[in-house]
Amino acid sequence: MNRPLKSTPGCPHVGWQWLRAIDLHDTPGSKPGKNKRCEFCKEEKTQFVHYLSHPDCKRTLAVGRKCAKILSGDLRVDATERYLRDRAQRKTEFIHHKDWRQSAQGNFWIEYQGHHIVVVSYHHGQFKLRIDGVPGKLFFKNAVAAMGKAFDVLEEKRIEQGR
Numbered sequence: 228m229n230r231p232l233k234s235t236p237g238c239p240h241v242g243w244q245w246l247r248a249i250d251l252h253d254t255p256g257s258k259p260g261k262n263k264r265c266e267f268c269k270e271e272k273t274q275f276v277h278y279l280s281h282p283d284c285k286r287t288l289a290v291g292r293k294c295a296k297i298l299s300g301d302l303r304v305d306a307t308e309r310y311l312r313d314r315a316q317r318k319t320e321f322i323h324h325k326d327w328r329q330s331a332q333g334n335f336w337i338e339y340q341g342h343h344i345v346v347v348s349y350h351h352g353q354f355k356l357r358i359d360g361v362p363g364k365l366f367f368k369n370a371v372a373a374m375g376k377a378f379d380v381l382e383e384k385r386i387e388q389g390r
């Protein structure tokens with residue numbers, strides 16, 4: 228039986244440490260559009276999963292925002308979820324940006340926040356990225372996947388530069 232952990236004897240209610248949070252809709256290996264039920268209350272269903280650890284518990288707990296806040300009291304719960312929501316929205320906007328153009332060779336390209344991004348189309352129906360003239364190594368099954376990866380790369384650069 229799939230009992231919520233909060234009614235499981237021996238599972239602590241205090242002293243949890245917040246580890247990190249992920250956007251389930253933007254995580255390699257997870258099914259797109261699928262939400263996860265909170266392991267603690269079994270009530271929250273969320274796209275944003277927070278991971279908690281406890282010195283008395285061997286396993287990591289995957290919970291929703293409310294339980295993450297109650298169990299850890301960590302201010303990063305709200306801040307991180309806010310960031311992930313904002314990031315997801317900006318990523319969607321980037322992929323659907325009106326400035327994407329298609330070159331004569333069939334490559335999509337865009338000038339975005341001072342970067343020149345090209346989604347290079349190959350004969351065998353796959354795609355590669357070229358960002359600011361630097362060719363990427365990965366192949367992508369479709370242009371949208373490549374565009375999404377371009378956003379991830381730019382976002383990393385932006386965070387590194389503290390902008």
Ligand SMILES: [Zn+2]
Pocket residue numbers: 265266267268269270271290291293294295
């Ligand atoms: Zn919960």
